Each structure stands twice: as structure tokens, then as C-alpha cells.
Amino acid sequence: MSNFSFISETEWRCGCCNKELQPRKVNVEYMGSVFNVELMVCPVCGFVLVPEDLALGKMLEVEQLLEDK
Amino acid sequence: MDQPQLRTLEATCIQEESPQCSAACPIHIDVRAFMGCLAKEDWRGARRVLDRTMPFADIVGRICDEPCRRACKRAETGDPLAVGSLERFCVTTVPMVLKQPRLPAKGGSVAVIGSGLSAMTAALDLARKGRNVVMMTGDEEVGGSLRGYAEEILPARVLSGAVETLDSYGVNIQFGWSLNKEFFDIVRQDSDAVFFDRDCAGLASLPVDCTHPDPLTLAVGNDGCFAGGGTTENGFSIMKQVEDGRRAALSIERYLQKVSLTAQREREGACPTRLHTVTIGIESLKEVQPADPSTGFTQQESAREASRCIQCECMECVKQCAFLQEFKDYPKRLVRKIYNNQAIVQGTRTANKMINSCMLCGQCTVICPHDFPMATVCRSTRENMVAKSTMPPSAHEFALQDMEFSLGEFSAMTRHQPGRDSSRFLFYPGCQLAGSAPFAVEQTYLHLTGHLAGGVGLMLGCCGIPAHWSGRQELFNQTMQSFQAEVNRLGDPLIITACSSCYAVFKEFAPELQVQSLWQILDRMELPERKTAIPPQPMTIHDPCTVRHDPEIRASVRNIIKKLGISIEEQPYSGELTDCCGYGGLMQFANVPLGEKAARAKGLRSDLDGLAYCAMCRDNIAASGRRIAHLLDYLFPAAEQEDPLLRPNPGFSRRHENRARLKQHLLNTLWHEEPVMTPDYKSIKLFIPPQVMELMNTRHILEDDIQKVIFQAEQTGKRLVDPENGHFLASFKPVRVTYWVEYQPDKQGYIVHNAYSHRMILPGDAK
Numbered sequence: 001m002s003n004f005s006f007i008s009e010t011e012w013r014c015g016c017c018n019k020e021l022q023p024r025k026v027n028v029e030y031m032g033s034v035f036n037v038e039l040m041v042c043p044v045c046g047f048v049l050v051p052e053d054l055a056l057g058k059m060l061e062v063e064q065l066l067e068d069k
Numbered sequence: 070m071d072q073p074q075l076r077t078l079e080a081t082c083i084q085e086e087s088p089q090c091s092a093a094c095p096i097h098i099d100v101r102a103f104m105g106c107l108a109k110e111d112w113r114g115a116r117r118v119l120d121r122t123m124p125f126a127d128i129v130g131r132i133c134d135e136p137c138r139r140a141c142k143r144a145e146t147g148d149p150l151a152v153g154s155l156e157r158f159c160v161t162t163v164p165m166v167l168k169q170p171r172l173p174a175k176g177g178s179v180a181v182i183g184s185g186l187s188a189m190t191a192a193l194d195l196a197r198k199g200r201n202v203v204m205m206t207g208d209e210e211v212g213g214s215l216r217g218y219a220e221e222i223l224p225a226r227v228l229s230g231a232v233e234t235l236d237s238y239g240v241n242i243q244f245g246w247s248l249n250k251e252f253f254d255i256v257r258q259d260s261d262a263v264f265f266d267r268d269c270a271g272l273a274s275l276p277v278d279c280t281h282p283d284p285l286t287l288a289v290g291n292d293g294c295f296a297g298g299g300t301t302e303n304g305f306s307i308m309k310q311v312e313d314g315r316r317a318a319l320s321i322e323r324y325l326q327k328v329s330l331t332a333q334r335e336r337e338g339a340c341p342t343r344l345h346t347v348t349i350g351i352e353s354l355k356e357v358q359p360a361d362p363s364t365g366f367t368q369q370e371s372a373r374e375a376s377r378c379i380q381c382e383c384m385e386c387v388k389q390c391a392f393l394q395e396f397k398d399y400p401k402r403l404v405r406k407i408y409n410n411q412a413i414v415q416g417t418r419t420a421n422k423m424i425n426s427c428m429l430c431g432q433c434t435v436i437c438p439h440d441f442p443m444a445t446v447c448r449s450t451r452e453n454m455v456a457k458s459t460m461p462p463s464a465h466e467f468a469l470q471d472m473e474f475s476l477g478e479f480s481a482m483t484r485h486q487p488g489r490d491s492s493r494f495l496f497y498p499g500c501q502l503a504g505s506a507p508f509a510v511e512q513t514y515l516h517l518t519g520h521l522a523g524g525v526g527l528m529l530g531c532c533g534i535p536a537h538w539s540g541r542q543e544l545f546n547q548t549m550q551s552f553q554a555e556v557n558r559l560g561d562p563l564i565i566t567a568c569s570s571c572y573a574v575f576k577e578f579a580p581e582l583q584v585q586s587l588w589q590i591l592d593r594m595e596l597p598e599r600k601t602a603i604p605p606q607p608m609t610i611h612d613p614c615t616v617r618h619d620p621e622i623r624a625s626v627r628n629i630i631k632k633l634g635i636s637i638e639e640q641p642y643s644g645e646l647t648d649c650c651g652y653g654g655l656m657q658f659a660n661v662p663l664g665e666k667a668a669r670a671k672g673l674r675s676d677l678d679g680l681a682y683c684a685m686c687r688d689n690i691a692a693s694g695r696r697i698a699h700l701l702d703y704l705f706p707a708a709e710q711e712d713p714l715l716r717p718n719p720g721f722s723r724r725h726e727n728r729a730r731l732k733q734h735l736l737n738t739l740w741h742e743e744p745v746m747t748p749d750y751k752s753i754k755l756f757i758p759p760q761v762m763e764l765m766n767t768r769h770i771l772e773d774d775i776q777k778v779i780f781q782a783e784q785t786g787k788r789l790v791d792p793e794n795g796h797f798l799a800s801f802k803p804v805r806v807t808y809w810v811e812y813q814p815d816k817q818g819y820i821v822h823n824a825y826s827h828r829m830i831l832p833g834d835a836k
Binding site for chain 1: 416461463787798807
């Protein structure tokens with residue numbers, strides 16, 4: 001998962017800052033493993049969007065892989 | 070699990086034992102594989118099976134006296150397989166496929182006296198092993214008694230073909246010897262070991278007594294002389310000739326290597342097998358008769374006859390268990406995978422999912438002729454995984470949080486009967502009944518207080534079995550200790566459990582407490598006056614897996630059902646053999662799709678409407694789409710008179726809610742106590758469409774979690790918005806899981822459009 005990009009056009013805007021989300025590199029972490037991934041993020045407050053297909057797809061896959069390590 | 074434990078366990082599972090036919094064959098030909106090849110018209114494959122084990126297959130395959138046929142399990146339902154005729158078909162139509170290699174010469178010279186089939190076999194086996202073999206005979210041809218066969222059965226050219234075979238392995242065949250003392254002296258002088266084939270005229274004139282060879286080694290004396298073959302009290306058996314030749318060759322090989330002649334030879338020759346094959350339910354089939362008996366089987370006839378082979382195996386446990394079927398393996402192989410999984414230090418533990426998918430219900434152990442303890446292995450492995458911190462956190466977390474909730478301030482309570490300060494009895498409905506049918510809990514409690522003297526206390530909680538199943542032994546022990554302390558505080562009343570899992574847990578882990586099942590108590594008591602119409606059709610009982618070893622409870626349940634006037638048709642997999650609904654061992658949490666399969670399989674054991682007396686069986690089978698009621702639904706029907714058979718599965722959120730409401734309701738109405746304060750987030754009112762609710766159930770997301778997300782988002786304003794439709798998307802991580810909710814404010818609350826979760830930690834999250 002490290003150095004992967006999961007950016008895609010999204011309708012979601014930050015409700016707090018009223019900004020469009022923009023691609024940003026962020027660190028996500030599970031069971032001691034850190035991955036630098038590109039996600040859609042609010043440029044002002046840093047709210048990170050994890051879309052459903054990512055949460056239930058690649059992210060779940062990596063979570064389960066790490067749990068079995 | 071250590072190596073010796075693994076070996077013991079592996080030896081307990083008999084799936085890999087020889088089938089009866091191979092065990093009865095003195096040289097253990099794989100008759101089952103032979104039949105398998107013929108049945109699928111793989112003629113060369115069938116010949117390869119023979120070539121692998123049978124010496125001189127062209128000869129022996131024509132005249133084999135088929136001792137396996139007497140052992141054939143097919144005879145239990147039809148005629149035994151015509152093995153001899155099929156061998157004959159094979160060797161007369163398919164030339165040799167596999168020529169066994171000859172190992173490099175390794176010295177040692179062996180004399181084989183005689184030229185019957187046992188001499189031929191001994192010579193061939195020893196020559197293949199690289200020994201220098203001289204076959205010496207008074208005859209002018211090979212075959213001994215085999216030469217007496219009619220030409221159409223064993224043509225002379227086929228028999229004499231053995232000479233070429235032996236030649237090709239370097240056996241030096243010398244015909245025309247006179248068997249006398251000088252001959253014997255020459256033989257003894259030139260060879261390290263000698264085999265005497267008793268199917269040979271003139272042996273009596275030699276100064277060695279070949280009449281009583283040792284049955285295990287065939288040694289006559291201890292100077293390297295061996296004897297076998299020929300006619301015995303049982304007559305002249307072809308396979309006995311082959312067996313003796315092979316046994317003698319192995320003895321001679323050991324003799325030449327100067328190792329024990331006797332160690333580990335139990336499985337040579339016909340031997341017993343532990344393989345257990347059930348033939349009940351297999352259609353009885355007659356032996357196929359060749360259209361032309363003089364030419365024997367045609368290809369088609371062979372395939373038809375061979376396809377009668379039932380391909381003996383055990384697999385009795387796998388045939389019944391959804392878990393074993395899912396992992397497509399039998400306990401012997403699974404236990405090896407579990408052992409290997411445990412041994413992994415770095416790398417992926419691929420068996421984790423399997424270990425966490427066993428229902429720990431013990432059905433396989435009851436079915437197994439040797440009581441293979443699959444549940445014990447899986448549960449203790451989980452305990453070991455927890456101890457070594459290799460247990461995947463997500464496997465049981467949801468179930469353990471559910472248990473925590475049941476034991477927490479919003480659900481759990483302990484009280485003496487209202488107006489009393491002591492209890493002779495204590496009703497313990499269990500967390501799942503409280504979650505599934507709170508009304509039944511209340512009504513049952515009122516019934517008990519009305520019919521039992523001396524005070525009936527009430528305890529709502531959880532027995533801790535999820536902790537036990539998930540291998541959290543410390544948590545389980547704590548739970549049991551608190552429970553015991555609470556029971557002691559009430560003055561050690563007799564505990565009445567409605568849940569058979571609680572009953573089993575208390576019996577096993579708190580044997581000093583007095584426990585009885587609600588069903589045993591109700592069976593001895595006046596039953597409530599019935600207010601619900603009894604279904605006109607017979608129903609079937611779905612026994613829960615935790616009463617497998619409690620025939621008294623099962624009998625009480627049936628008595629009560631009888632008294633209610635419900636007619637019952639028993640299904641074959643009930644009682645001691647009953648299935649688990651998928652809740653057992655927390656399987657439905659660690660493996661959601663498999664849990665659904667298990668519930669479906671249990672529900673499909675009968676076409677009839679079901680009657681359960683375990684809340685989880687009831688709810689899981691209901692969720693699988695079957696009509697099923699809980700016995701309490703008929704004893705204490707709900708006021709609104711809904712058909713108990715149609716009561717839906719409440720799902721996880723509703724169970725939480727039911728437990729919390731039950732506590733509030735009982736405290737309020739029976740004890741007149743103030744309700745427990747609910748947390749702020751509970752003020753969030755949700756509207757959840759059924760399809761979203763179903764999604765949440767599968768994804769293990771509770772209404773509680775949704776309320777927390779929305780409460781947090783609305784408090785902080787931290788949420789995404791879709792300007793198109795005005796939906797919000799927000800996330801919150803109460804403990805370890807981050808929940809995402811797509812929602813929309815409504816006049817009275819919030820409409821939930823979607824919910825999902827992940828465990829990865831985002832920047833800014835607490836770790």
C-alpha cells in the first residue's frame with residue numbers, strides 16, 4: 001500500500017472550511033506499519049477522506065494482511 | 070501444540086488410513102486408485118497403478134486370486150467389486166506403462182532356488198534394489214505351478230515373458246540344476262543369502278528344513294536362509310506367492326544391510342485398517358456381467374464395473390460440518406496447518422482465519438469414530454495466539470465489545486426479587502435472550518417468581534463465553550470470578566439459566582455453583598395458560614450445540630413441547646449430533662459469510678417450521694430466511710400476537726437496544742428504581758432504511774456507533790458535504806475502529822444513507 005495514490009475526483013467538500021478536497025500525501029498506520037499514501041484532503045483543516053471503496057477494498061486487504069503477519 | 074501432540078492428533082484422524090481393499094491385499098495394491106482410473110476410462114493410469122506395486126503384472130493381473138474382494142465395502146450395499154476381472158481386463162488390453170528402475174549395483178549376492186512366482190518376485194525385487202541375483206532351478210522354465218494354467222487364462226508366452234523381465238534387471242537364471250547336497254554347498258559358498266521357493270520339486274533333498282519359515286521374516290535358521298511360497302494349509306494362493314517373494318526380498322535386504330529383520334514390519338502383508346466408511350444411503354448395485362464371459366470385460370463394461378467402487382474414505386465429520394467443508398480439509402490436515410501456523414515467526418500466518426472459523430461445537434468429535442478433538446485444538450490455539458499477541462485484533466473485537474456492553478452498566482443488573490432480601494433461586498436469562506426476546510425474559514421471570522417459593526433473584530449479564538471462545542482466558546476468568554462473587558453475595562441461590570451456553574459454562578467452570586436449566590425447571594412446573602395458536606403442522610426442533618452432552622435438558626424441552634400440544638418431527642442431525650448455528654466459537658464474527666452458511670445449513674436440516682430454545686439459533690436461522698420460533702414465544706407470547714415464526718432477526722443494534730431497554734423497564738416497573746443515565750450521543754435520533762441496517766449488521770456497525778459519529782460531527786462541524794444532495798459524510802474513532810457515516814439531517818433526526826469502517830489510523834487520530 002505504501003506510495004500508492006488513491007485520489008479520485010470527489011463531490012465531497014469540506015463542510016467546515018467550505019473548500020474542495022485536494023490530493024495530499026498522508027501517513028496512515030496499522031499495527032506498527034506506516035504507509036505514505038495520496039488521499040483527498042481538505043487543504044485548510046486537513047480532513048482526510050477515506051471513501052467506501054478504499055475502506056472496504058485495498059485498506060481492508062492490507063489490514064488483514066498485517067493482522068496475519 | 071508440540072510435535073508429539075501433533076503426531077498423536079494426526080494419528081487420531083483416520084481419513085488417510087488404507088481402504089479395506091488395499092489393507093487386505095498382501096502387497097497393498099492401491100485398488101481404490103485403480104478403480105478410480107478405470108471408472109474415468111484412464112486405462113493407462115489404471116495400468117500404472119498396477120505396475121507400481123504388482124510384480125509381473127502381465128502374469129499376476131491375469132490370475133490374481135483377489136483377497137481384496139472379500140474385504141470390499143461395496144458388499145455392504147451390492148456385490149463386491151470384480152477386482153480380478155478388472156485386473157485381467159487391464160493387463161490384457163494395456164501394455165506396461167511404468168517400468169520400475171533398477172538401483173545401482175551395491176554388492177551382496179543372493180541365490181534364489183526355484184522358479185515359481187515367489188522365486189520370481191524375490192529375484193525381481195532384489196535385482197531392482199541392485200543386488201546380484203542368481204536364480205537356480207531344477208526346472209527348464211519359470212513359473213512353477215503357474216504352468217498348470219490353461220493357455221486362455223495364462224498364455225505360455227506371457228509366462229515366459231518373465232524371463233526377459235528378469236534378464237532386463239540382470240538376474241542370472243540357471244535352469245536344469247539337480248537339487249542335492251553338493252548343489253547346496255555350492256550355493257552356500259557363493260551367496261550371502263538364499264531364498265528357497267517352496268513351489269519347487271526337490272527341496273526336501275537339501276540339508277535345510279524349509280517347512281517352517283518364521284512367519285514375519287521367512288527365515289529358516291539364522292544364517293541367511295529364507296523360504297516361502299508354495300502350497301499351504303490354505304491351498305495355493307497366487308497373492309501368497311507374491312507376498313512371500315516380496316517379504317523374503319525385504320528380509321534378505323535387511324540381512325545384507327545387517328539391520329533388524331523384525332523391526333517395523335507390522336504393515337507388511339494383509340493388515341488391519343482403521344478407515345471408517347459409512348455405506349448407509351449408498352445405492353445397492355449388482356456386479357456388471359460381461360456380455361461375452363469368454364473374452365471378459367469390454368472397456369465400457371470395465372468402466373461401469375469400476376464406477377461401482379465407492380472410493381472408500383471416512384470424511385464423516387466433513388460431510389456434516391460447514392467449517393470443515395469451507396476449508397476443504399479433514400482434521401488430520403487441518404491440525405498440521407495449525408501446527409505450522411503456530412511455528413511461523415516471520416511471515417504470513419495463513420491459517421488464522423481457519424482457526425478462528427471453527428464453531429467449537431464438538432459435532433465432529435461426536436461423529437468421529439476416534440473422537441478427534443477439533444474444538445479443543447482450535448480453542449487452545451486461539452488462547453496461544455492471544456498469549457503470543459498473534460491473534461488478529463479484528464477477529465473477535467466486535468463480539469467482545471458486545472459482551473462488554475452486556476456486562477456494562479446499561480445492560481447488566483443483579484437484584485433479589487422485589488420486596489425480598491434473599492434469593493433461593495436466581496434467574497439468569499443470558500445476554501442473547503435479553504437481546505432477542507426481552508419480553509420473554511420479563512414474562513419468564515414473572516412466571517418463576519409466581520411459582521417458586523423462597524425468592525427468585527434476577528441477574529442480567531453475560532457468562533463470558535465469548536471471551537473463552539476467543540482465547541481471552543484472563544478476561545474469561547475475571548468474568549467468571551465477578552459472576553461467582555455476585556452469586557455468593559446473593560447467598561448462593563440455585564441458578565436457572567435460559568441459555569444452554571451459560572449452563573455449559575457454569576457447569577464446567579463453576580462446578581461448585583448449583584445450576585439448572587430453565588427447561589428442567591419449567592418441565593416440573595405448571596405451565597402458563599397458552600394464548601397463542603399452535604401451528605397446525607408438525608415442527609422440527611433445532612437443538613443448540615451446547616446441549617449436545619445434556620440429554621436431560623433435551624428431554625425436558627421435548628416434554629414441554631408435548632405439553633403445549635405441538636407435534637414434532639425429529640431431524641437426523643439433532644440431539645447429540647446437532648449443528649451449530651454459526652454463533653458458536655464466534656465463527657459468525659471471525660468469518661461473516663461462513664457464519665451465514667452455517668446458519669443456513671442448520672435451518673435446512675428440515676423442511677418443517679423450526680422450534681429453537683437458544684436465542685442465537687433462533688435468530689441466526691431466522692436471518693437465513695427460515696420460519697423459526699423460540700420455545701418461549703409459545704410459552705409467553707408477546708401481547709401484539711405477531712406470528713412467532715415470522716419474528717425477524719433483531720440484528721446487533723436491536724439486541725443492544727433490547728438489553729438496555731429491558732434493564733430500564735424492569736428497574737422501573739418491578740423495582741421502581743430510577744433509570745441509568747444515558748450518554749449524550751444517545752439523543753441523536755436515527756432513521757435507518759432496512760437495506761442500510763442490513764449493511765450495518767454485516768459490517769458490524771451499531772446504531773450506537775452511528776450516533777457517536779453524527780453527534781461528534783454535529784458538535785464540531787467537522788464533516789464533508791455534498792452540495793448536490795446536501796448529504797454529510799463524517800467519521801469518528803471511538804476506540805480502535807474508525808466509522809464513517811453518510812447522513813442527512815431531517816426534521817426529527819438524521820437519515821442514515823451509508824456506513825462503513827476501517828481500522829487504519831489516519832493522521833491526527835488517537836492511536
